[in-house]
Amino acid sequence: MFYHIKELQYDSKPSCPDPVYAKKLQEVLGGQYGEITVMMQYLFQGFNCRAEPKYRDLLLDIGTEEIAHVEMLATLIARLLDNAPVDQQEKAAEDPAVEAILGGMNPQHAIVSGLGAMATDSEGYPWNSKYTIASGNLLADFRANLNAESQGRLQVVRLYEMSDDPGVKDTLSFLIARDKAHQNQWKAAIHELETREQDIVVPTTFPSELEKQAVAYDFYNFSRGEESSTGPWAQGPAPDGRGQFRYVANPPAYGPQAFLMPAPIYIHDTLPMSKM
Amino acid sequence: MFYHIKELQYDSKPSCPDPVYAKKLQEVLGGQYGEITVMMQYLFQGFNCRAEPKYRDLLLDIGTEEIAHVEMLATLIARLLDNAPVDQQEKAAEDPAVEAILGGMNPQHAIVSGLGAMATDSEGYPWNSKYTIASGNLLADFRANLNAESQGRLQVVRLYEMSDDPGVKDTLSFLIARDKAHQNQWKAAIHELETREQDIVVPTTFPSELEKQAVAYDFYNFSRGEESSTGPWAQGPAPDGRGQFRYVANPPAYGPQAFLMPAPIYIHDTLPMSKM
Amino acid sequence: MFYHIKELQYDSKPSCPDPVYAKKLQEVLGGQYGEITVMMQYLFQGFNCRAEPKYRDLLLDIGTEEIAHVEMLATLIARLLDNAPVDQQEKAAEDPAVEAILGGMNPQHAIVSGLGAMATDSEGYPWNSKYTIASGNLLADFRANLNAESQGRLQVVRLYEMSDDPGVKDTLSFLIARDKAHQNQWKAAIHELETREQDIVVPTTFPSELEKQAVAYDFYNFSRGEESSTGPWAQGPAPDGRGQFRYVANPPAYGPQAFLMPAPIYIHDTLPMSKM
Amino acid sequence: MFYHIKELQYDSKPSCPDPVYAKKLQEVLGGQYGEITVMMQYLFQGFNCRAEPKYRDLLLDIGTEEIAHVEMLATLIARLLDNAPVDQQEKAAEDPAVEAILGGMNPQHAIVSGLGAMATDSEGYPWNSKYTIASGNLLADFRANLNAESQGRLQVVRLYEMSDDPGVKDTLSFLIARDKAHQNQWKAAIHELETREQDIVVPTTFPSELEKQAVAYDFYNFSRGEESSTGPWAQGPAPDGRGQFRYVANPPAYGPQAFLMPAPIYIHDTLPMSKM
Amino acid sequence: MFYHIKELQYDSKPSCPDPVYAKKLQEVLGGQYGEITVMMQYLFQGFNCRAEPKYRDLLLDIGTEEIAHVEMLATLIARLLDNAPVDQQEKAAEDPAVEAILGGMNPQHAIVSGLGAMATDSEGYPWNSKYTIASGNLLADFRANLNAESQGRLQVVRLYEMSDDPGVKDTLSFLIARDKAHQNQWKAAIHELETREQDIVVPTTFPSELEKQAVAYDFYNFSRGEESSTGPWAQGPAPDGRGQFRYVANPPAYGPQAFLMPAPIYIHDTLPMSKM
Amino acid sequence: MFYHIKELQYDSKPSCPDPVYAKKLQEVLGGQYGEITVMMQYLFQGFNCRAEPKYRDLLLDIGTEEIAHVEMLATLIARLLDNAPVDQQEKAAEDPAVEAILGGMNPQHAIVSGLGAMATDSEGYPWNSKYTIASGNLLADFRANLNAESQGRLQVVRLYEMSDDPGVKDTLSFLIARDKAHQNQWKAAIHELETREQDIVVPTTFPSELEKQAVAYDFYNFSRGEESSTGPWAQGPAPDGRGQFRYVANPPAYGPQAFLMPAPIYIHDTLPMSKM
Structure with a gap:
């Protein structure tokens, strides 16, 4: 069961609105390796955990932190969208700055979400659960987690490079540090499992x-x-x-030529000439 | 550029047809961690590779092998579907074995593909490119690859346990061995990059x-x-x-309460009472 | 920010495993109107809320409860999958009960999740964020919420009718009651907004x-x-x-016939004969 | 069975082409709450209706009107795309107005549809049937319909605010009025069902x-x-x-701690240390 | 604009309910080449048609007929689902026939649609608009249409082979005949366009x-x-x-080796050793 | 089994980088009718081919060529992205040319792929296998192939019109020629099958x-x-x-009015008044 407190884990306040950057930032909220992905991945790995309690606890600790990261990024995006001037078509024709905003922002931020964050990526593609894995094999899954934190931190770093806003950069610097912590933590957990299972090839239990x-x-x-x-x-x-x-250097084929027998007539595939 | 030879990398011949197992085997062909995923992931990482040639070559060598694995599994599935008795409704009413086949197989194998393999998973969900990543950062991507081979081998092993067919098991034992090779190879490549970049936290280039x-x-x-x-x-x-x-033990919130300002009137969001 | 406690909001213990029912139950976890949908919908409506604090609090209170419902259902599904006999192919050939399990369960529960819950529906389709809406207009969104709780309770009731297991029925009876509470609560909130905005047609602010x-x-x-x-x-x-x-009784067309002008030549559309 | 007449329900004629606005307008044609959604939702609710004929007729009357709305919006979008200057790259380099068109329009309107409307939303995401529901329970479904018309009208109103074109605004003012009619109509139908079923909690038939x-x-x-x-x-x-x-104020957990038993060995999940 | 009449284009009455067949029949309603696909494809080609009126009329005539086919199949599926015994779990344990129904039907037909048709395929995958094309080039699109009718008729024929129910077969024999008509009609239209454009390679207008x-x-x-x-x-x-x-016989490579330059540092890709 | 050589089938070298055009070009790489579609479609038709070897060989010859086209386009896109100035926010505020690049490019090219090609379309929508068909009936499938090459060549031609870059145009002129070859080849193969099966209506084997x-x-x-x-x-x-x-001229309805019987009570559908 979960409880919520109203304070953010870290402040999420841009120095000024920037709807075009809000569109880009959606990537690390609702994209393939965004915060929703790690939140859902760790929670489901934790809920499904059949190993000892310390692993379940590890997963739910970090998974619960990730809900807070979703909250932080959603707040940051909503603030970047403050007062987006979407009604100023005429002015846009004269003012290139307004036009750049109107042309570069995600239209769904105006039409669908009413200046709120969405659970989609920077191209408007919806988050879906195939971004996640919870296999029941923790060594496999911790590798998935290490990968997710690696791709995720890489994307946040790229977004950091794409911003000039000190408020945005401050928030991102917190997430970048937490992703460093999580990479280290999954790495440590992987090492423990590899040691205990005395092998590195998943699953280690196959003869x-x-x-x-x-x-x-x-x-x-x-x-x-x-x-x-x-x-x-x-x-x-x-x-x-x-x-x-x-x-x-010259890998051979170990198998014969592939050949398939004709399908039964009730399937209505094309038959070889000889069978027609 | 690519060339094809007609021999399979390894033989793919079930001892007898089994349309229900064909449905399950689709998972490691067209599922989240199936052979299409690693094929496309490695090829795109290779095509996009901006690092030195040995990494591009590594990626395209293994990526090209994976096309052959797609071919092997497609062949195996088609053969498991040989002569599926999908027209025998009346007989099914009497013969539980026929009924079990008709009830347990993927209906699209009869209706859509005409007893051929499909690029979908064991639940009929289509393969899509969000299963893959090619980020340009090889350390991140090799971790993705290690994860993919770990999840993939785990799934093939589970399918191995679910079969009694010696022909199927023989083919799977080849794939299980190749996945072991690839796990070792990505692990070795990761180690090289971590050593050369003198750090393990992706991206290592962020100050x-x-x-x-x-x-x-x-x-x-x-x-x-x-x-x-x-x-x-x-x-x-x-x-x-x-x-x-x-x-x-008791992690604090570093941020203040989240609070968003009202939206402009032309957005038609709900306004706070005081603004109406 | 969020905290987790290890107790479930309500017990989730089937009287005995039932992998086939586990497949069906996925619908109300990861389906269009499952618990993930309401969890994500309410959390995002709350994170994006620009109206007064009581609405944000209402949304995050119920949204946080829904995370606990996700946890309960995931636990229930994992337990329904306990010891699923997926390796018993030979026995299945003789024992119709084993065969029914193998034929009727979701193969991904064995191959992909290792006997764990997945964030997908009863047909294996992944949850995606297009199931949710957070429009910034609370009257519209509370209607979405009332609909979600109506469809959701309907589905849980149907699943209740499909089970004979007293443990499962006990857990579902809790969810059915909570969905009643939530339907009443959104209804009450809708009434308040309609009264305060003195209109029922969303958005009430359009002249x-x-x-x-x-x-x-x-x-x-x-x-x-x-x-x-x-x-x-x-x-x-x-x-x-x-x-x-x-x-x-006989609605007229107010408009003229539709007619479109030919495309420019550089578009390579089919041109009318007269323009070729 | 259906018949078509060539007149539009209402005229759909922009005062001048505007490919950037065409992109935005796609939202209410092929988006989550666009006209295709209500068309398909009402038609399927009608086709599946097992209650008395007046409800089926209600659903098919409005559903059939929505096909006409799809036609109107498709026509409007095609006209907004008239003569889009997609071949004028060189001119774009000099003329910011041309550049703004090329940068802001949906490239698929040029490359894929040849200046025609698409069944996608403003971000190019395809319409899919998970946007709709036909549950067989009309009280639940009419709430879905009221929600769809609320979100839909909200989106059209926002698009109205984003346009300066009197022709576009005229067409939208027709759709806004029809959405008002439909909101009122579903509201009336909901009231009738709640009265007749003497309850408001769906399904009212569960003891x-x-x-x-x-x-x-x-x-x-x-x-x-x-x-x-x-x-x-x-x-x-x-x-x-x-x-x-x-x-x-302080909601308790009614359940015990979640705990899952280990998986059988043939699943190859991580086992607790004590079971290894 | 469209009108509806309550009569079906052709009767859709199974001789007896068959929920398992209902699942399979979904393929030709909501699948890749089902009736929704051709309905939407022809309607959008018609709405977008910029060529002379006879082509627009052709498209909308057949497109409007397809709405009636959707209606027929939805009705047929709903009737195949009549009285599906989804509450009879205990009986199922004893009666293999009931069990076969419960195991083989689509659970969403019971849980989600309440014994109604859905706009999904035989594996529960939702219909989406990427199944359709309207390119503005009629020769290309008529080829798409000929393909759709070919795949569609093939699938209906396969379903015909899979049924023993004379009522179902009667309805399908109507659809099979109409698909023959439509294949012939698109073939004729293609021939006309190839003749008039004096070429067969789309687009014929490229020098x-x-x-x-x-x-x-x-x-x-x-x-x-x-x-x-x-x-x-x-x-x-x-x-x-x-x-x-x-x-x-031995196709050469016309191009040089692919080689990509390193990315700028702010992208944080892996750099070649020489650039680090 | 497959082999790779490092030379491209044809050179893919833009005269200068153009990240905005790179976004557009994604359409013919990872879109509905892009090169990945034909590659996967032909390979799967070939792997599944149960007719005589010359058809399998035909399919795998062209399918293998298409992998090379994927490689060419991926290379071209990566080069169009060379040195995209995504860190130059401040400069963008002053320099409209930089701003146009930042506003018009796909943000995922910077954030996700690190200046590499992606297996998505021009709107960022991922490639998925429902774009392809392999039905086992070659006449049907060759029509699908002719359609794919027609839509594909049309799209490449439109992109050709949208470019001023001689290097890009040179590469596209190669693909346009190959698509002509393939249209002719599928046309010839279709003609052979129609002749041999002595019919044009798929499937020709249905009485x-x-x-x-x-x-x-x-x-x-x-x-x-x-x-x-x-x-x-x-x-x-x-x-x-x-x-x-x-x-x-006035097509009749051959069927009666549709009418569905009420659902059983355990389904909780709305019942007709008379049954309540």
Whole structure:
């Protein structure tokens, strides 16, 4: 169960309205790697957690913080939209600054949300739950989380570079720091799981004798030219400590030609001439 | 530019048709973490790569292999659908085995694709490009790749457990091994980048003095109870080697109450009583 | 900002696992009118609220309760999935009960979420933010909320009828009661706004002299036969108290024939013969 | 069955082309609450109607009118796009007015539709049927309809404020008036159903003794601070006339801590340490 | 503007309810090539038509017929759902026939639509407008229409094969015949346009001297093995009568290696080692 | 299985960066009829092909070429984005040229992809597999392919008209020529199939005596006014050579009024008054 307090986790106050920037900022609220994504991802991983309580608690602690980040960004966007001059068509024809606002803002901020934040990205695409994963395997999921925080911080940093507003930059500098904390924390949690499961390959519980071991450490050079042969992924011991990478310059096909039998007549596929 | 050869990378031959299993197998072809996802993700990361050639080559080598995995799985699904008895309604009323097939298979395999594979998941949801990321930052993207291979291998393993067919299991054991190889390879590539960039926090190029450093290593306990305090994410040195985690049992709000000013009249939002 | 406590708002314990029912229950978690929808809708309406604080507080109170409902349903679904026998293919061939489970459950519950709840509906379609609205006009939005609670309670009631499990029915009876409370509450809030704005037609702030008043109370009979003429929507005073409904048995076209001019040549549309 | 006549229900003629405004106007054609939504929603509610004929007729009368509104808006958009100067790149470099058109219009209006309307919204997102509901319960659905007309009229009014073109404003003033008529009509129909079913809580047919009556009129203060206590939703008789609202300042958790049992080994979830 | 009459274009009466078949039939109502697709595609092509009136009329005639097909299929589906025994869980445990219904039907038909048709496909995926095209170029669009009628008729035929119900088969036999009519009609219209435009390559208005003529009739053998060389697409005169096909057994790359320059520092992409 | 070579099929080098044009060009990469669509459509038709090998080879030859077109366009877009000045907010305020770039480019090109191409269209909508079809019936599918190449070439031609950059125009002229080749090739393949199957109506394998033959050649005039009567679709022999078109000026309804029986009480639909 959850409680809300009215204070923001950190202040979200732009120095002045900027509807065009509000459109861009939507990316880190409702985009593929925005705050809604991490909020929903961590909450569902926590609700579904079947491992010991400290992992569930970890997930719900950070997940609950992310709801507060959603709140902060929604507030910031709403304030960037304050008094957007969407009725000033005539003035726009004369004043390039007004015109730039009208042309560059998201029209849905005026027409649909009435100068409020939306759960969409910077191109107006709605947030959807396929941005998230909760697989029940925590090592897999913490890697998803580390990736989400990496992409997320990268996007916030890019938005930081795109702003001149000290208020906006101040709010973003808080989120950038929290994303650093979270990257470090998922990294630490991953390390703990890899250590305890004594393997790095998800899932660690699948017996290796059941997989096609002969190809489990091969690197296949499917692109003409061999620049890829020089990296640590192509030679030397593999990170799991159980095999050596093998660089295969001319990877063979192990299978035969594909061939499918004709469909039954009641399917009405095209039949081979010989079957017509 | 690309060339195709008619041999499969590995054989894809079920011992007998099984349209119900074909439906399930769609998940690792056209689902969130299916083969189309890694194919498109690696190809686009490769096409967009602005770093040195060995990374582009790495990405396109593995990306090109993934096209072959798409081909293998599509072939396997088509064969599992061979002769699906979709016209046998009357017989189904008497024969529970036929009925189970008709009830459990994906109807689109009969109606839409004519007993062919589709680029959708096990619930018929179409593949879409938001499953992928190519950010231009390779450390972030290789983490996305490691996650994708982890989720992907986990799903293939689960499907392996759900099958009794030796032909299917043989094909899956090949994919499981290749996913092990790829997890190791992305892990090795990540390690190289972290070493070369001398940091683990993406993006490593953002000056730390610009972020709110005071909160960059805090763990906030937003969930009543302190089980989360016992993990390596809550105390001791952070993995980036630049700070110590701090566990905050009662995280404060740093910001003031959120308050938004009324919208202009031409927006037709609800105004506060005092403004009406 | 938000806090979490580990207790559920109400217990969510099925009497026994039922993976097929788990699939159905997803509808009211991640469907069009599921708990995620009301949670996100109320939170965003609250975050964006520019009217007086009591409305913002109302929205965030109920919105925060809905996060707890998401948690309850996720827990209930995970428990319905306990020990789903997805590896028992051979046994399924003999035991119709096992087969019914394997055929009727959502395969993603086994393959993707590892026996956890997903933020999708009963057909595996992902939740997306277009299910929600936060328009800034509270009278419009409270109507959206009343509708959401009406559709939502209807769906939970239907699911109640579809279950024989006393534990499930107990949990649903709690949600059904809360949805009654919320329907009453939005209804009361709507009444307050209609009274204060002295109108029922959203937005109440648009000057009626600017609309085409001649057609503002007409009912047009566009379907041959006049059954629709007998309802209160076709005659007598309109609910806004400002007009009388007029039933138009043979509604005319007020406009001319539509006709579009040819496109410029650089668009490469088909041109009329005379312009080629 | 349907017939078409070539006259528009009302004229749709802008005074001059305006491709940037055409982009915005797409919102009320193909957006979440655009004309396609109400057309499809009312038609499907009508086709599925199992209640008496006057309701079916009501739904199909208004649904059929909405097809005409789709036609009007499509025509208006196509005319706003007349002769869009999309080939004038060089001129754009010199003439800010041309540049503003090229930068602000939807590129798909030039590339995809050849200066025609599209069934998408103002951000290019396609219309989809999850915008609609036909539940079979008319009280629920008429509330959906009242909401749709409220959001729809609000959006058209906002677009009216954003235009200076008398032709556009004339067309919109017709739609604004019709939306007023429809809001009144759904309101009247809702009142009839509430009266006849002698209740306001959907579905009215669920026995109240089966729901958790103790919480059916509670308002829970989940947000610190008690502004919400002052509204009519928190005290006094509930609108259904069957209970009194109760304001609960510190809402308790009725349930225990959530706890999930470990998954079977064949699922490959992370197991608690004690089970490994 | 449109009018509705209450009679169906053709009767839609199953001999007995069949909720499982109702699920399948959704494909041709709300699927990729279902009746909603052709209805919306033809109506939008008609509304946007800038060519002479006979084409607009053709499009709106057939488009209006398709609304009636939507109505027929919605009615048929609702009737197939009559009295679906969704409350009979206990009985299902004993009666395999009831169980088959409950397991095989679309749960949303019970939970969401209350035994009504939905604007979704056989897997519950919502109809969306990206299934349609209205490009302004009628030759292109009539090809889209011919394709839609081909795929559509194929799907209806497959559903015909999957039914034993004489009532259902009767209704489908009507739709199959109308799809034959429409295939013939679009074929005839295509022939007229190809004749009048004296070319078959869309758009016919682009000057051929502006395209890379040297490759305009090549067939490239990108797949090892030359089975494709034996078809009429690889040799002989091209259908446009302006060139000869040329089979290129070993297609060359005309371009250089791809190489991208590094991104500016403020983008925070991975830089090549030499630029760090 | 597939191989990659590092050379592009044709050079993709703009004369100078143009981030605004990059946004537009996304349409033919990741849009409804972009290169990803034809790549995936042909590959899946090929993988699923159950007819003779020459058709499979044809499909995989062209499908493999389309991967190279995806690569070319991705490269072109990345180069158009070179050095996009997204950090120059202050300068933008003074320099309209910089401002036009910042306002007109896709913000995701800066925030998400780091100046790389995305698998989305010109409005930021993600590519999804519902853009494709592989039905198993080659005549149907080749019509889909002819349509895709027609819409695709039309869009590339429109983009050609929208550019002044000789490098861009050169690349597009190559794609325009290849699309001509492919239109001719699908046309030739269609002709072969129609000849061999001795019919043009898909599927040709359905017995015509099972369809409602009386309506199989009718043209119904559902739109008042008879302009449509003058085309070759309304009179004379049908293209399949088996019937004569019949123009029906006043098309009748063949069916009765639609009427649905009430739902069972456990569905909680609105009941007719008489059943309450």
